[in-house]
Amino acid sequence: MTRPSDSPVDEESCHRILRALDILGVRWTGPILLAGARGARRFKEYRALVPGISDPQLTLRLKQLQSRGLMERTVVPSTPVQITYALTPDAEELISALQPLSHWSERNLPTRSEA
Amino acid sequence: MTRPSDSPVDEESCHRILRALDILGVRWTGPILLAGARGARRFKEYRALVPGISDPQLTLRLKQLQSRGLMERTVVPSTPVQITYALTPDAEELISALQPLSHWSERNLPTRSEA
DNA sequence: CTGGTCACTTCTCCAAAGTAAGTAACTTCG
């Protein structure tokens, strides 16, 4: 079966990866987190950076991310009240952990506009 | 906005991560790939290692993974014909790229049975 | 020849998601 001990195949690693995928595997959550990483803060900015998402879904996913501790909602009491959604440090770590996916993607999904 | 240049926040990285999440974000694909990494080969083995999945969904997702070049279907002409699904090298690299998620999960999702 | 396994397929039904529209609070414009 060839299972080298450095691969992420052991039970514990698998379960932990699965737990992370429980978050990232939910529709829109990945793109929303990436939008946050790219500087989105306000509702309409997320909507602009996550093409195709609908208002109800954005509302719902932002709430879920808050309850998972990955997004922080802040009400700024400016002249018209502003509401900002910022990634928590946890979420930023999560996005850092996605870095290898970028390299994998570069090697394995060069379909168009690449090399 | 504080965007250090080593973070995965630049456009290209983001798009590549999004491309990878297009695969992993599809329901069941993560767990199925992990099942393959843990040694599943036959249909019923995947079904056993991916709790909750239904037969039609397993059929569908295995087909999609084949068409994306992440699964290889082989028909073994043994006495009763055996059909095996094995991860391609691409898929194994993808799973290696998920390793950091395990560490993130360990730090951030210690909810139960941990520590 | 009845019963069982494997790898599916087909069916029905319910929940999730898309679309469109509405709303409250606040703004600027005339």
Next chain:
DNA sequence: CGAAGTTACTTACTTTGGAGAAGTGACCAG
């Protein structure tokens, strides 16, 4: 002052996707 616009949502309706159960054909054991 009043009409119109923006923001961050919510609500209602319709469409789609996935779960669950059962069926199928190929093969084999008793």
